[in-house]
Amino acid sequence: MKYCSECAAAVTLTIPAGDNRPRFVCTNCGTIHYQNPKMVLGSMPVWERDGELKVLLCKRAIEPRHGYWTLPAGFMENGETTAQAAIRETEEEAGANIELGKLFSMLNVVRVQQVHMFYLATLLDLDFAPGIESLDVQLFSEAEIPWDDLAFPTIRATLELFFAERARMREAGSRDDYGFHEHDIHRAMRSDDAT
C-alpha cells in the first residue's frame, strides 16, 4: 500500500495514537488503513455407497499450485455467511450439488494471513464437473488420494483429521457426529507454495 484509497495522498507506516502496532496512515486526511486476515471457505464433499467413502477433489487450473489437488475452497466474500461461501465455492470449482454439514476444521495459516475453514458435505449426485478454476474433478477413496500432489497444507491436514476420526469412530463402533478441529499450519507444503 502506497497511497490513500480515500484521497490519493501518500501513506506512511506509523503507529497511530492509542494503537500498539504500525498501520498505513494517510499523510493528508489521516485515514488509518487496517489490514486483517482473510477467510478461505470450502467443503469436503463425500460420496458413500456400500460402506465405501470417496472424497471430491479438484485439480487446480490457476496459480498458486496449478495442477495440484485441492478441496473446493476460496476467499469468503462480503455479503455471505461462511456456510454460503463454502457452498458457492463448491458449485463454482466442482459444479457439485451438496448438502452442507457442520464445520469440520479451522486452520490458521499465519504465514499468509489466512484462516481456512472446511465444512463436512454430502454429495447429492454425481453430476459434478470442473469449473473454470479447475482442470479436473474426481472422487478419491482414502487409498487413492494423491497425498503427494495436494495443493496446500490445510487440505492435507483436513483430510488427515477426517480419515483419522472416521477410523476411530469405526473402530469404536461409534455413531457420533464428527467433531470440530482446530489446527495451526506452521510450514509451507512446498518451497514454491505461495498460498
Place this chain on the structure above:
Amino acid sequence: MKYCSECAAAVTLTIPAGDNRPRFVCTNCGTIHYQNPKMVLGSMPVWERDGELKVLLCKRAIEPRHGYWTLPAGFMENGETTAQAAIRETEEEAGANIELGKLFSMLNVVRVQQVHMFYLATLLDLDFAPGIESLDVQLFSEAEIPWDDLAFPTIRATLELFFAERARMREAGSRDDYGFHEHDIHRAMRSDDAT
C-alpha cells in the same frame, strides 16, 4: 474506496474478466482491490467456585455501543492465530489472565461483513482491570448479566448458547465438553447499533 492504493489513479466499480461480482479496479494499473469479511475474536472468561459460575464482561469505553457490556473481543490482526487474537483482546480490554479453551461459538454477521468467534476461557486469578477501551470490568452470574445492556447480538447469542448448554449438561449429569456452535445474526441489537 476512490483511489488505487498502488498508483493513486481513480478506481472504478466493475466486474473483472473471469469474475462474477463488482470489484474496485484501478483505471490505470488494473489492480483489483478485493474486499472481504473481517474476523472478530474474543473469549468468554469464566470464574467458578463452589458451583457458582461467573462470566467476565467489559463495559465499552469506545463507540460503537459506548457504555454497553461486551465479552472481551476485537479485530483479529495479521501475524496472529485466532487463539492468540482472543488472548490478546482479553488482556487488552480486561487485563485478564486466562487459560484459553476450545472455540465455542462462530457467528456470521453478514450485515456488517464480520465473523465473530468466541473461545471458552478460564480466569486464572481475579487480577483483572479495565484497559483503555473499557470503562469497567466485572464478573456476572447468569442472573446478574445485564441482558438489556449488552453491546452486540453476538454477545447475547454466545452467552445464551453457553448457559443453555450448561443447564442441559447439569440436568443430564453430563461431564461432556462444551460443543462448538454456529449461529447467523440477522438483525441489529438496537437501531443505533453500528457494528
